[in-house]
Amino acid sequence: MKQNPIELMKLALSEALKGGRDTKPNPRVGAVLEAQSGEVVLGFHKKAGQPHAEIEVLNECRRLGINPKGAQIAVTLEPCSHQGRTGACSKALIDAGISKVIVGVRDPHKKVNGQGIAMLREAGIQVEESILAKECFELNREWLIAQKLGRPFVTLKMATSLDGKWAADNGESKWITGEEARNKGHFLRARVDAIGTSFKTITADNPDFTARPDSKLVDWQPRLFVFSGRSDLSFENLKVKDRNPTVVDLSQGLKIALEKLFLEEEISDLMIEAGPNLSTYFLNERLVDELWLFQAPVLLGGGGASLGALSGGQLPGLSLQLVRKEYYGQDCLLVLASA
Numbered sequence: 001m002k003q004n005p006i007e008l009m010k011l012a013l014s015e016a017l018k019g020g021r022d023t024k025p026n027p028r029v030g031a032v033l034e035a036q037s038g039e040v041v042l043g044f045h046k047k048a049g050q051p052h053a054e055i056e057v058l059n060e061c062r063r064l065g066i067n068p069k070g071a072q073i074a075v076t077l078e079p080c081s082h083q084g085r086t087g088a089c090s091k092a093l094i095d096a097g098i099s100k101v102i103v104g105v106r107d108p109h110k111k112v113n114g115q116g117i118a119m120l121r122e123a124g125i126q127v128e129e130s131i132l133a134k135e136c137f138e139l140n141r142e143w144l145i146a147q148k149l150g151r152p153f154v155t156l157k158m159a160t161s162l163d164g165k166w167a168a169d170n171g172e173s174k175w176i177t178g179e180e181a182r183n184k185g186h187f188l189r190a191r192v193d194a195i196g197t198s199f200k201t202i203t204a205d206n207p208d209f210t211a212r213p214d215s216k217l218v219d220w221q222p223r224l225f226v227f228s229g230r231s232d233l234s235f236e237n238l239k240v241k242d243r244n245p246t247v248v249d250l251s252q253g254l255k256i257a258l259e260k261l262f263l264e265e266e267i268s269d270l271m272i273e274a275g276p277n278l279s280t281y282f283l284n285e286r287l288v289d290e291l292w293l294f295q296a297p298v299l300l301g302g303g304g305a306s307l308g309a310l311s312g313g314q315l316p317g318l319s320l321q322l323v324r325k326e327y328y329g330q331d332c333l334l335v336l337a338s339a
Helices: 003-014 053-064 090-096 115-122 133-139 143-151 179-191 200-207 241-244 254-265 276-284
Strands: 030-034 040-045 072-077 100-104 126-130 155-158 194-198 223-228 244-247 268-274 288-297 320-328 331-338
Touching: 003 030, 003 040, 003 053, 003 100, 003 133, 030 053, 040 053, 053 072, 072 133, 090 115, 100 115, 100 133, 100 268, 100 320, 115 126, 133 143, 143 155, 143 268, 155 179, 155 276, 179 268, 179 288, 179 320, 179 331, 194 200, 194 276, 200 223, 200 276, 223 254, 244 254, 268 276, 288 320
Parallel strands: 072 100, 100 126, 155 268, 155 288, 194 223, 194 268, 223 244
Antiparallel strands: 030 040, 030 072, 288 331, 320 331
C-alpha cells in the first residue's frame, strides 16, 4: 500500500535534518523514494559539491538493486534544473522514469524558480506541490529568503539595558546581560554563515567572535566580516587576527556591499554584532530582517552609547513585529521581524 504524500514528506524532512552545516552554502534537502514494489529509499544532501538528495536516493536504488521506474519521490525543495557543482536533478529524475514528484517548496534561486517543476511536467511526470510547505520553508528559512532578496538574510543582535544603552557613561560594556543570555548568543552565532561587525567594536572590546555554546568551541565557525569605509585596517595584536576577517567596503553603500557578500562570498545568513553606529546604519537602510534584542533589567542612564536617530525622526518610527519573547535568567530576549 502506497504511502500518502504527507507521510513521505515527513520522512524527507527527517532526512534533510541530517545535512547539518556541511551543506553550506547549499540548503538542507531530504528525499524519499517509494518504488512500485513498495521499497522505500531515503537520502539527503550531505555536503556542498556532493550529490543532491534526489541523486543520493537514485544512487542508493542502484546499490540496492531497486528499480526507480514508476516510483514516486518526495523532495523538501524543488529539484534543480541547471548544471551547477552537480548535474540537474530534474533531468536525473526524468531519466530514471520517476512517475510522480512531491515537492515541499519551490526553489527561489534565479536558476531554478519553477523551472525544475516545469521540466518535470513537460516530461509527463505528475508533480504535487506545497506538501508540508510551512515545515519545508522553516527548514531553510534564511536561505530561501536570501535567494528572493538577492542578499543575505540579516539578523541584528543587540544587548542593552532597559533604557537602551550599549555601555555606561565610562564606556564599560562587559557585561550588561547575564551568562545565560550570552550563552544564547553563542547558539545564534553557531547557526549563521557569518558575523558582521565594525572595526570600532573590534578595537574597543577585542572580542574573538567565536561560537562557543555551552562553553564548547564548535567545529564549524562562522566567517567574520568587518564593515568599513576604510581599506587599510590592521588586525595585529587583536584576537580576531586568527579568524582572518574580511573587510567589507562600504564606499558604494550598504545594500551593494550585502549583494556582493551574497554573490561573491555565498553568504546567505548574516548576523550583525556591533555597536550603535553600525546597528543604526543597518536599521536606517531597512536592511534588518530579524532583530534579536537582549535586555537586562538595569538602568544605566547618562550619555552612554545608544542607538542613533533613524531617518524621519518622528512617529511611527521603524515598525517591527514581535515574533516571540524568551527569558534567560533575569534577561529578556525579544525576537522581532521587520514589518
